[in-house]
Amino acid sequence: MQAYWIMSANSDDGEDDFGVALDTRPKTKRPPLYKVMILNDDYTPMEFVIMILERFFGMTHQESFDLMLTVHKKGLAVVGVFSHEIAETKVTQVIDMAQKHSHPLQCTLEKE
Numbered sequence: 001m002q003a004y005w006i007m008s009a010n011s012d013d014g015e016d017d018f019g020v021a022l023d024t025r026p027k028t029k030r031p032p033l034y035k036v037m038i039l040n041d042d043y044t045p046m047e048f049v050i051m052i053l054e055r056f057f058g059m060t061h062q063e064s065f066d067l068m069l070t071v072h073k074k075g076l077a078v079v080g081v082f083s084h085e086i087a088e089t090k091v092t093q094v095i096d097m098a099q100k101h102s103h104p105l106q107c108t109l110e111k112e
């Protein structure tokens, strides 16, 4: 909170009126955002990656296919940007599902 000194100009009580005005504007700092990324590997089936993107990131089949291919060619891609809690949940969901199917698919988060 910010404090400002103020002085009233013309009160006629013979006293100099000093006071403190408090700026009550709330400091609304935005929470940091986190990129969730998936990484390429040589073993996870393309269809599995597409299914993951549809299921956990709400992408259409076409969007999932395109992003999977980007990761396949470039090595990694950002899948989405979320609050820290949501980003961690997405990473956990992806890794858990990959492990359940014995695929080495990796997913990480990074502060934006």
Ligand code: TYC
Binding pocket: 038, 039, 040, 041, 042, 043, 044, 045, 046, 049, 068, 069, 071, 072, 105
């Ligand atoms: N490179 C994998 C393959 O050829 C496909 C793949 C794409 C794997 C994206 C992981 O994040 C990934 N089967």
